[in-house]
Amino acid sequence: MYAEGVAEMAGRIRDEDIALVRERTSIAEVISDTVTLKSAGAGNLKGLCPFHDEKSPSFNVSPARNVWYCFGCGAGGDAIKFLMDAEHLSFVESVERLAARAGLQLRYVEDDRSAPRTRPQQGQRQRLVAAHAAAVEFYRAQLGAAGARPAREFLARRGFDRAAAERYGCGFAPDAWDLLTKHLRQQGFTHDELVTAGLSRPSRSGTLIDRFRRRLLWPIRDLTGDVIGFGARKLFDDDDGPKYLNTPETPLYKKSHILYGIDQAKREIAKQGKVVVVEGYTDVMACHLAGVPTAVATCGTAFGGDHISVLRRVLFDSDERAGEIIFTFDGDAAGQKAALRAFEDDQRFVGRTFIAVGPDNMDPCELRLAKGDLAVRDLVARREPLVDFALRHAINRYDLDTVDGRVEAMRRAAPLVAKIKDREKRPEYVRKLAGDLGMEIEPVQRAVLAAASGQPAGGAPAPARGGPVAPTVDSPQSLVEREALKLAVQEPVLAGPMFDAVEASAYRHPVHEAVRAAIAAAGGVVAATGGAVWIEQVRDACADLAGQALVGELAVEPLRIDGEPDPRYVSVTLAQLQWGSVTGRIKDLKSKIQRINPVSNKDEYFALFGELLSLEQHARALREQAAGGL
């Protein structure tokens, strides 16, 4: 709910501009930047929710209504709300981002108590992104300068020509203390902005200096293509810093989530349902150029759970469709350790995990240089299931010619088999392990069972979080109440006065009644123009939490009609809705009349009888209306 935010911000960006941004924004495109969406029928789309962990998609998008809603966790809203939640932006920042995307120039309402402002107050994120964009241009230009020769040679030695350097925006941080800082200050960026962005840092004497010096730079982009940081490679022997230096953690740069190359790779990852995880910037470049467009790399940190979450959403990895993840770790000790850590993570990853180790332990960049593009594609094609790799390395260190060696190797390998998530595959791996060890199946099986039972929780699936937040559709009455509310939320202009005329008491379910009351509190359907604003108004007017969550569902759930709803459909739905309440009242009334003595309570008897007759007449009219006659 950001009603207060809208009110406060309306004094900054003009209301009509906010409305125009909503109108010109394709919500499906905005969400597709971070979540892979598939058709969910009736023009709607679905994907894996970015706001909670799930294995089957319950995150719904309705492009026709410009809203999204997650049935799993109850989050929902319009494109602005999506950016606020998914990218932790403020309301203004989200609107600015969408405006830039749609090519719209925002106008800001000036605060009439102060002097006219020369520059509108922009959101912080947009300022930091703008500073990075200017820095990319600066560094890129420096790559052509005389002092950048070692950087150009570094790229050339690794097989990257000028076009490749351009495509990845490579740059050079010159041998100077504050050239970039001065350049950006001249462009109007403040001291604080440059420090917050991680582009500059205060020196010991307190003056502001550049973070990167005498290094080859790769701009690091987020899923949407905005540059949010840099990776910097050491070039000179007298540079006593680490081989690679990255932007520190900033409001933009969160290394646990960042995957280098994802902006260029995401479409192919979604299309092919697979991703190749490599170790460095040059490996990503080498893979893409060699015809493996699905490659990404972590930046200055090990591959972890947050990376998995990002990739699963891009992969659309779910129970229905398992994505494939291929690691190209070095075959050396560090690489093996990383692979085994990935094996631990694999238990969270529904998809299949593979490892590809190059000949002579060459990484993709070295392989491309030595043997060409085809060898890189071949490396990825000849991937091995991670389980097989892990097992091989677990037993390789033992002397299998001795009984002790075989038993030790079995003890070492059994827990790995026990960890395999897909239980049906375990017997197969027990047989394989027994074969590799040269042992009988039974002792291996016992060792695996012992390891499995020793594990806490035994690999049982964690209970699903969230769960249904709204009333379940358990009766025809509940179903029709829901349908009437959907019409009011989705098609207010059509539902109009017909909807408002039906009294709240017709809704039996308390949550439905709460939403009906919220619609009335928001001014009634007759006052609504529809769209995301209307949905927000209803949600904000709803006092009931379950009701608020239900509004989001109602906004995206398809109507139970093929084709477009018309007045006849509204009429039929509302008649069905009232039918339940009218027949209920008739039943109550009849029971009451039976309990009354018509002789001693003659007046009351006739009053109730008259009420019954008019209700029965109403019921007949409703039955005709429900049958479709207007």
Ligand SMILES: [Zn+2]
């Ligand atoms: Zn969710």
